[in-house]
Amino acid sequence: MGKTIAEKIFSSHSGRDVQAGDIVICELDFAMAQDGTAPLAIKAFDKMGKKEVFDGEKLAFFIDHNAPSPNKEVSSLHSLMRDFAKKQGIRLYDAGEGVCHQLVVEQGWVAAGDLVVGADSHTCTYGALNLFSTGVGSTDLAAVMASGKLWFRVPQSIKVSFEGELSTGVYAKDIALYLAGKIGARGAVYESIEFGGEVVQNLSVEARFTICNMAVEMGAKVGLIQGDEKTKKWLSEHSKKNFRFVEPDKDAQYKKVLEYEVSRLVPQVARPHTVDNVVSVEEVEGISIQQAFLGTCTNGRLEDLKIAASILKNRSIHPEVRFIVAPASRRIYLEAIKEGILKTLIEAGAVLVTPGCGCCVGTHNGVPSKGENVISTANRNFKGRMGNPDAFIYLASPATVAASAVEGKIADPRRYL
Amino acid sequence: MSQDKKVLQGKAHKFGHDINTDYIISGRYKFKTLDNEELARHLLEDLNPHFYEHLSPGDFIVAGENFGCGSSREQAPLAIKYARIGAVLAKSFARIFYRNALNVGLPIIQTDTENIEQGNELVVDLAKGKVFITKKNLSLAIKPFPSFVLDIIEAGGLTEYFKKYGGWKKNSV
Structure with missing residues (x-):
């Protein structure tokens, strides 16, 4: 066999x-x-x-x-x-x-x-x-x-x-x-x-x-x-x-x-508080967010930072959003500096934190407040995952996270590409 | 699950499907300490803020499918064990949690938990492989463990197994 x-x-x-x-x-x-x-x-x-x-x-x-x-x-x-x-x-x-x-x-x-x-x-x-x-x-x-x-x-x-x-x-x-x-x-x-x-x-x-x-x-x-x-x-x-x-x-x-035939697939978002609570971005567009997070073992690589930078070039993060970025490694961090990606992200208003897991896993580097919505490139959105059981986590691609950070609400990245 | 504890008795605390390890013990606590008694006080806190206070020694956690999904944190079964839970009964367990529970000597029981209700008194007879719901006069079959795993259970966990056999037991698979 x-x-x-x-x-x-x-x-x-x-x-x-x-x-x-x-x-x-x-x-x-x-x-x-x-x-x-x-x-x-x-x-x-x-x-x-x-x-x-x-x-x-x-x-x-x-x-x-x-x-x-x-x-x-x-x-x-x-x-x-x-x-x-x-x-x-x-x-x-x-x-x-x-x-x-x-x-x-x-x-x-x-x-x-x-x-x-x-x-x-x-x-x-x-x-x-x-x-x-x-x-x-x-x-x-x-x-x-x-x-x-x-x-x-x-x-x-x-x-x-x-x-x-x-x-x-x-x-x-x-x-x-x-x-x-x-x-x-x-x-x-x-x-x-x-x-x-x-x-x-x-x-x-x-x-x-x-x-x-x-x-x-x-x-x-x-x-x-x-x-x-x-x-x-x-x-x-x-x-x-x-x-x-x-x-x-x-x-x-x-x-x-x-x-699965995915040619017609649109950007996807997992809603709180489970990873399988997934809808197309259109269904959640407009939900206000207070924090956006780009990083993790899922989406903290150079390609991911590049995608976000392509959306954020000459744009600014919404004034009521904290946009936290954690490159997945020092090598990626350095590469992103060399390629000017971090300059673009920081100019747009990103907060750069140490390469690591803190924000995703709720230990430090970006614990949301009570009642806040977060859009994140991580892999888990369980209640309390980012350190506060009273916050709400949406999971999406780096593009969707970047577009949402600009608008201050969940946004379809296709408008920016 | 040593010989003298083959019959367990206690009250059921019922949960749903996909109870993840972040719920069992939040990352807020697990990275800080190796003190299991301290972790136990925060057991399932994000789902039920006063859960630990409502427990009596020997009570059971009863859940649906995929109990313990999510992270690999061994603090999850440890927090349950140190909260003096008699056993976790679930329809199925997530694989890392399953291994971790066996490894730290937390009794886990795979059975059809559908008919168990919040607060039901249960008697778990490990020798007979049955769970009895006293009030309903109903008995449920326990899914047996593979024989390889029984050696780990008998030893009281993987650490004790390693101490007993000096490593992996010869000809065990």
Whole structure:
């Protein structure tokens, strides 16, 4: 019987011929944790009675969720991470270097064919590079640090194809939101989604990260994309690792095959307080906003900043809107300075904050006030997500967020493009 | 879920579908501390501001599909465990939450929770694999765990499992 990408990667990493439903213990190629999960993982590692990690060179830590530290309690957790990383020979990316998921791919830690876990749910992002990567909790990560291995249930797969050609003003984020709206927050629980079709083939690797990043919002273990020339180029520019593309067999077994013709898709918006509460931008146009946020592991990449800048060139942010921008990494930050993108954004009225996760995850750098509406390029809009349970979060593409920041209300970006 | 706790008893606190980990324990608290007792006081606070105060030890959280979706924070099952919840009963669990709950020794029970109402007294018999709704004289079947997972449950979590076996148990899969 033919195999899916997931079945092939789990077969190669468990040394057995496996299929969906099997339980396996696999060797991992890389694992990571961030400052919300690493401290507990370190604690669990110590409690397991372990002294040394299996291989410090296959691990990385990131201080991004609460960085730079806003208070002394967080500072002491950061110190715990730094001390452990130093002792164990683990590369630690400190405050300001960027969002973990951007750094993992940008700094070349992973490559096609790999099996990877991260103590962060959006680890599913790297599947865009044709590897299996999924989120775990802290104790699982401790077990990986101790043994280099973890148990998995080989997931069933869903094949999702996007066909046609995206219209102007419609982006990867809009497709991801559209799918979340279609299949819902539990549309792919425990499953692997293989994304494909003409539209995905035509997307840049950056945009593919956006789609795979949102896979977990539908409950999926990972979002996977087949490798092609773009993937090859991207990997050779960013990683020194050897890689081999993994293709699904023609007769692979899928739980579901979904195909969407998206040529006529319009910009999408997820309304509060769930990611699958999705409508077209026309249905929410005119709702006033007090904060707009551009950044995160979903949409904080150079391409995203560029799109926003193209809309904000020679325009100003609405006087009653705070427009917060967090480039996803230092490299992106520098590139955006070089290309004049940040100048455009700042001239328009943007507030630049440290590359990191704070605003999205509600720790600092832009907590909304009671009753306020926020439009954000992030991946979650749960009640309280940005630090205030009395605020309302709308999710959209960088273009929709930029257009809305100009108008002070949710706006259709197509008018600006 | 050690042997002496095979029968659990308590009151049901009912929630809906897709209860995410941000609701279970907000990011406002989870990044600040490793003190689980402190986290427990904020359990499900954004959905029900005084939830913790209304709990008695051994009470159950009862939910629909996809309980624990969202982030990978292990503080979510820890906050539930330290609030002295006896078990979480749900139609289904989000995958990272499922693993995290097993790993920290929080009992989770997959069963059809449809007929359980807010405030119902429940008896959960793990040996028999049944949940009894006392008032309704109704019993629900518990979906059994794969045998691999039972070793982690028996040990009381993955940390204890690693201590017991020194790593992954040989020939367990």
